[in-house]
Amino acid sequence: MARAATTLDVFNAVAEPRRREILDVLGDGRERAVSEVVEAVGMPQPSVSKHLSVLLKVGVVTVTRNGQMRMYRLNGSNLKPVHDWVKTFEQYWSHQIDRIKERAEQKMRDHKKQADNQADNKEEV
Amino acid sequence: MARAATTLDVFNAVAEPRRREILDVLGDGRERAVSEVVEAVGMPQPSVSKHLSVLLKVGVVTVTRNGQMRMYRLNGSNLKPVHDWVKTFEQYWSHQIDRIKERAEQKMRDHKKQADNQADNKEEV
């Protein structure tokens, strides 16, 4: 099986740096024409259209017609799943190392077995 | 050009649901043998090894030898770039809609030109 489609979910969609760049441009919440995005990110227009299409399919942007232009607007709330997931690990970089260790050691204690922790012939890879 | 390698950065690595699942298992910070991860996620051992390999390459886990076992441990701090990026959009789902609109309108005011906002023949797509 190949890799999942970029349009499958937000995680796959935003894995592309260019698409994150586009989202950054739309980050202020104002709607923009494709041409404005093109100018902002300096990519060819077809590429921008394709990327916007992916972002649209996962619902992270919406589109509106305005004459011959199509105004894209960020739909930031659909990025929430990414935030929710990664927030789970927030403790690892928010200077609360003590709590992390403490929690880990607590679990270690709870786990009655595996007293084989004296095997200190560890080796970093 | 094909899609970027999954080992290119954390964004690509965690786009895979199975890999996020594995990270969730390691989420408590305790090190685990591959077999423990295998049992926890219910995937074939070779798949787990491959996924762990990807996670290792992007630095989001570390590995340590212990006899014939390899103990993997979460290196959560390497998920920070994802958090940092998505946090930029936090405003969109944290009940502060008023501020968002206000900010957008402020920028609208700052932007002197484009007084062509009376074109209200918009159409959802």
Added chain:
DNA sequence: TTGACATATTCCTATATAGGAATATTATGG
């Protein structure tokens, strides 16, 4: 209608999977 502008779509290709199956590698105990 016609031309110009804005955007989307189609074609093409090199590349990188993810999963399954089988096998290789490494370590341990006796």
Added chain:
DNA sequence: CCATAATATTCCTATATAGGAATATGTCAA
């Protein structure tokens, strides 16, 4: 040295890109 356990690696294949180039579609204005 050998069987076994734990893990990694190799082979294979269907699939899905991302980007470039060219073109199609849609809209407006005169």
